[in-house]
Structure formats: C-alpha cells, structure tokens
Amino acid sequence: MTRHPLLPLLSFTWLSLAALAPASLHAETTGGPDETLEVEDIAEDENVTDIEQSQPLASAPKADAEPEAETDAAQADATTTPAGTGDASSDAQSENGNTSSKVIAPNIDLKEVAPPPEVQPPAPEAETAPATATSDTGEAKTATDADQPAETATPDTATVEPETPAPEPEPEPEPAQATSLTLLNAEVLPGTSTRLAWAPGIQIAGLSQPTPVLVVNGANPGPNLCLTGAIHGDELNGIEIVRRTVYDLDPESLSGRVIGIPIVNLQGFQRGTRYLPDRRDLNRHFPGSTDGSLADRIAHSLFNQVIRHCDMLVDIHTGSLRRTNLPQLRADMNNPDVADFTRGFDRMAVVHSSGSDGMLRTAAVDAGIKAVTLEAGESLRIQEHQINAGVHSLNSLMEKQGMVSRMFVWGEPEPVYYNSFWVRAEHGGILFSDVELGDTISQGQVLGYVADPITNAQHPIRAPRDGRVIGMAVDQVVMAGFAAYHIGAEAQTPESAELAD
Numbered sequence: 001m002t003r004h005p006l007l008p009l010l011s012f013t014w015l016s017l018a019a020l021a022p023a024s025l026h027a028e029t030t031g032g033p034d035e036t037l038e039v040e041d042i043a044e045d046e047n048v049t050d051i052e053q054s055q056p057l058a059s060a061p062k063a064d065a066e067p068e069a070e071t072d073a074a075q076a077d078a079t080t081t082p083a084g085t086g087d088a089s090s091d092a093q094s095e096n097g098n099t100s101s102k103v104i105a106p107n108i109d110l111k112e113v114a115p116p117p118e119v120q121p122p123a124p125e126a127e128t129a130p131a132t133a134t135s136d137t138g139e140a141k142t143a144t145d146a147d148q149p150a151e152t153a154t155p156d157t158a159t160v161e162p163e164t165p166a167p168e169p170e171p172e173p174e175p176a177q178a179t180s181l182t183l184l185n186a187e188v189l190p191g192t193s194t195r196l197a198w199a200p201g202i203q204i205a206g207l208s209q210p211t212p213v214l215v216v217n218g219a220n221p222g223p224n225l226c227l228t229g230a231i232h233g234d235e236l237n238g239i240e241i242v243r244r245t246v247y248d249l250d251p252e253s254l255s256g257r258v259i260g261i262p263i264v265n266l267q268g269f270q271r272g273t274r275y276l277p278d279r280r281d282l283n284r285h286f287p288g289s290t291d292g293s294l295a296d297r298i299a300h301s302l303f304n305q306v307i308r309h310c311d312m313l314v315d316i317h318t319g320s321l322r323r324t325n326l327p328q329l330r331a332d333m334n335n336p337d338v339a340d341f342t343r344g345f346d347r348m349a350v351v352h353s354s355g356s357d358g359m360l361r362t363a364a365v366d367a368g369i370k371a372v373t374l375e376a377g378e379s380l381r382i383q384e385h386q387i388n389a390g391v392h393s394l395n396s397l398m399e400k401q402g403m404v405s406r407m408f409v410w411g412e413p414e415p416v417y418y419n420s421f422w423v424r425a426e427h428g429g430i431l432f433s434d435v436e437l438g439d440t441i442s443q444g445q446v447l448g449y450v451a452d453p454i455t456n457a458q459h460p461i462r463a464p465r466d467g468r469v470i471g472m473a474v475d476q477v478v479m480a481g482f483a484a485y486h487i488g489a490e491a492q493t494p495e496s497a498e499l500a501d
Contacts, residue, residue: 103185107192110214111247117197119210120185176221181257183215183309191219193251198261200301202294213306214246214260222256222403226310227394229261231283231317231360233268233275237377238316241390248391249404256403259309264302272380274320283315284356286363303363312341312401313364313371316390324378325471325486326437327389330355331372332365333416341370342416344400345393348374349414349470351488378474417488420470425450427459428479435485439469447485450478465489 103120178190188194197210227245229238239262246260263269267277276282280295288300307313319325326349333339333352342350353373355362364371374393377386398404425431433448435441441463449460461484471486478484 102182102187105186105188105192105194105196105215107189108194110193110195110216114195117195117210117212119197119199122185178217178219178221181215181217181224181309183259184213184305188215188217188257190217191251192217193249198302198305200298202297202301209266211261211263211266214242214258214262216246216249216251216254216258218254218256218258218403219252220255222254223311223401224257224259224309225398225401225403226307226313227258227260227316228264228313228360229316230263230269231265231315232281232320232379233263233265233271233273234379235274235316235318235320236380236382237318237386237390238374239263239269240382240387241316241374241376241394244387244391245394248395253405254403256401258398258403259306261302261306274379283317283360284358286358286360287367299360303360307360307364307369308367310364310369313361313369314374314394314397315360315364315371316374316376318375318377318379318386319471320379322378322476323471323473323483323486324437325375326469327374327376327386327393328470329372329374330361333418335365337370338365338372342372344397345372345374346396346408347389347411347414348393349468349488350416351420351470352416352418375471415468415488415490417468417470418491419489420467421464421487421489422483423447423461423463423485423487425459425461425478425482425484426480427452427457429453429457429459429477431473431475431478431482431484433472433475433484435469435472437469437472440467441469441487442466461485463487 108114180190181188184196184198186194186196188196193214193216196213196215198213199208199210201208203209227242229235229242242260242262246258249258265276265282268275268282271277274281276295276298278294280293282295282299285293285295285299287303288298289296290300292300327347328349328351329342329345330351330353331338331342332354333342333350334354342348355365355373359373361371361373374390376390377383395404395406396408396410399406399408427450429450429452431448431450435445435447441447443463443465445463446460447463447469449458451458463485465487467487467489469485470488473482473484
C-alpha cells in the first residue's frame with residue numbers, strides 16, 4: 001500500500017495541537033499568566049501590617065471548570081489574620097459583614113511566669129456598609145429599598161375590627177451584666193485576667209520597652225479601680241503593693257475591674273532614679289500634652305490611654321531623698337467625693353492636701369475621677385511592713401466599694417490631719433533621731449539631735465507643737481535648713497486648720 005506523502009506532516013501537526021490544548025485551556029480558565037501574577041501579589045499584600053506573621057497564598061490545583069466565586073473563596077481561606085500576642089483572637093464579624101480585627105486579650109494567671117507583653121497596634125477602621133432597615137416581615141432592606149413607597153393593600157369592604165388584647169405585664173428588669181473592657185487596643189472579656197502593654201511611643205525605635213499593665217475584669221459589674229506605682233522610678237514599695245493586690249484577685253468573684261500599672265516610670269526604674277531621662281519629675285506634668293517636653297508626652301499618653309478608663313485611682317508613692325513616710329493617704333478633703341472615698345481605707349491616716357498642678361492625683365480629680373495618693377515607706381527599699389499595710393488598705397477599699405466579698409475585720413479609724421508641717425534642722429552635722437514613725441509628740445519634746453563630728457557639739461531638734469510623726473528623714477548627714485520631721489496636727493475642719501496657720 002502506497003502512503004500519501006503529506007500523511008506524516010498532518011500527523012505531526014495534529015500531535016502538536018493536542019499538546020498545546022491543555023496549556024491554552026488553563027490560560028483561558030485562569031485569565032492568562034499576567035492576571036495570575038497580579039492575583040498573587042494582591043493576596044500577599046493583604047497583611048502588610050504584620051509581614052512576619054502573614055502567610056503566602058496557598059497555590060492549590062484548580063479544576064478546569066471551577067467557577068470564579070469558588071476561586072475567590074479559596075483565596076480568602078488561604079489568608080490568615082495574626083492573633084497578636086494572645087492565645088485567642090476575635091473571629092466574630094460585625095453587622096455590616098466586615099471581619100473584626102480587635103484582639104481578644106488572653107485569659108492568664110497573672111502569678112505565672114510569662115514573657116513581657118507586646119504593644120497591640122490600633123485596629124483599622126472598618127468600612128461602613130449601607131444602612132439597613134428592617135421590615136415588618138423581619139427582612140432587612142437597604143436604604144434604597146426603604147425609600148421606595150410601600151404597596152398599599154386594598155381594604156376589604158367587610159372588615160372585622162379585632163378584639164383589644166389584654167395588656168401584658170411589664171417584664172422585670174434584667175440584672176446588669178458585666179461587659180468587656182477595651183483597653184490599649186485589646187478587649188478583655190468578663191471573668192478574665194490578662195497582662196497588657198502600654199508604651200508612650202517616644203523611645204528610639206528598637207530600644208523601646210513597653211510597660212506591663214495588669215488587668216482583672218470581674219465576672220460581675222462594678223466600678224473601675226486603677227492602681228499606679230513607681231511614677232518616681234526609685235519608689236519600690238508601690239511596685240509590690242500593686243503586684244500583690246492584683247495577683248490576689250479572682251476574676252470570677254470580682255465585681256468591676258482593677259487596672260494595675262506597677263511601674264509607670266520604667267526608664268527611671270531601670271536607672272534607679274526618681275526622674276525621667278530628661279531630668280523632670282513625671283508627677284508634675286499631668287495631664288500632659290502632645291507637643292510639650294518628654295515628661296508632658298509620657299503623661300499625656302498614660303492619662304488618655306489608661307487613666308481616663310478609671311472611676312477611682314490610688315497613686316502609690318514613698319518618701320523621697322532618704323525620707324520615710326508613715327502609711328497614709330494624701331487627699332483633698334474639701335472635695336466631698338474624695339473625702340467619702342478615703343473612708344474605705346482601713347487603718348490609714350489621712351493628710352489633707354489639695355495637691356499641686358501637674359500631679360496625677362490632681363489631674364484625675366479635675367477629670368471627675370476620685371483619686372488619692374498613698375504614701376508608704378522609703379525609696380530604694382523593699383519594706384514588708386509598709387507593703388502589707390498598703391495591700392491591707394486596698395483590700396478594705398475594694399470590700400467597701402462592693403468589689404470583693406471577704407471576711408474583713410476593720411480596725412480603729414485613723415485620724416484626719418488637716419494641718420501638717422516640717423521641722424527643720426538649724427545646724428549641720430549627723431542626724432540622730434529619738435522618735436519613730438507614728439509616735440505622738442508634744443510641744444517642746446526632743447525629736448532628735450544633730451551632732452557636729454568636728455567639734456562634738458550636739459544640737460537638739462524640738463517639736464514646736466503637739467502632733468504625730470507622719471514622716472521623717474533617716475539618720476544621715478544634714479545641712480542647716482534640712483527638713484527632718486513631718487508632723488501631722490489634728491483639726492476638726494479645714495477652716496480651723498487655716499485659722500491655726
């Protein structure tokens with residue numbers, strides 16, 4: 001049989017077309033190679049805010065007849081959202097169908113050892129969907145549909161009036177429920193405790209270290225109590241008072257929220273100094289500003305991100321410059337709300353002080369927050385007796401406010417000192433004290449003496465009036481004019497104290 005000379009050429013052409021057919025079909029299904037690269041680039045850019053935790057688009061084989069809608073759904077499933085530093089994240093969707101990016105704070109045991117918390121970035125604003133209106137049938141309608149006139153039904157000629165139903169009894173009001181607390185770009189659920197992070201955002205990039213914020217959101221509704229320590233970086237007792245108070249709370253039995261910042265001035269704490277790196281006292285710059293000094297900016301960040309969430313505030317301090325304080329409250333007793341607030345602190349003396357401009361306590365009261373300063377002990381030291389007194393008084397405060405229910409035995413009430421003054425040394429030398437914190441003194445009593453190590457002369461320091469030692473300098477080298485003893489004098493009212501002066 002003779003073969004046609006064009007038969008091999010035709011066979012080669014047919015085999016070439018058959019080999020090229022799948023490639024052409026794949027190109028038509030995916031929209032061409034150019035469009036495929038564009039889709040991959042967009043998918044990788046969906047999580048540009050956190051590249052390290054984002055995942056590339058998974059390239060799964062596609063069916064030849066796969067519809068376009070299913071392709072988009074597969075790409076959406078391949079993209080994951082980072083859950084921040086916690087163990088859980090919010091996967092709920094908002095009413096308009098957008099996925100919520102708010103981070104749910106993990107529920108942790110604060111006493112457990114944990115890595116430092118990380119600052120949560122602010123959540124992006126979600127796009128708002130067109131407003132919807134609900135019809136009588138329960139179906140949702142868009143604003144465009146709602147503007148259309150409703151079809152009116154033609155009434156029947158013989159309409160029977162319905163009987164008037166008997167009035168239903170009013171339902172009993174439901175008890176208040178605890179709600180989530182949104183703080184520092186995180187959501188703390190009721191009945192949980194967590195550790196958040198606050199950073200004023202003014203440090204050098206790569207060298208900033210966030211400040212831990214301890215949060216306990218009770219399972220029952222109640223007020224928000226804020227505790228701050230180490231606004232002055234060398235005051236260590238307040239750090240332990242905040243930690244021990246918050247660590248001892250059970251969120252399941254707590255009514256309200258407790259927000260504790262053990263170390264506000266982290267830079268000063270790391271350097272063992274009272275002041276900020278710019279040599280300013282942070283407690284003289286509240287509520288702060290966004291365009292002022294370093295202290296102003298830190299104060300503004302703390303006040304607006306944390307303090308404004310408080311209903312009550314206890315700012316914990318110690319004595320300064322090698323002085324020690326009897327556990328006491330500093331409060332503006334002319335403010336009725338603050339005066340009533342001080343009654344919740346057991347076995348704690350109260351010293352009337354209206355406060356100075358720039359103090360956290362003063363700024364908080366001006367913002368409508370009941371606030372006091374708690375003084376306990378000496379700087380640069382851990383003093384168990386002072387710490388225990390501070391923790392005890394905070395527990396009594398929470399019991400008084402109905403936040404906790406404990407078998408609490410109240411002690412004898414401490415006096416309110418509407419007038420206080422410092423007794424100063426008249427000579428230089430070495431100070432030796434004859435009295436201790438809390439001692440009751442009388443006019444003319446010798447409080448201590450200053451010894452001159454060169455001449456061996458001794459100069460006594462006497463009390464100018466009756467009172468109680470609520471603060472004093474530790475034994476040290478002093479100069480003339482040094483404030484050695486802080487004396488509290490009782491008075492019935494602030495007006496009588498002013499007359500005494």
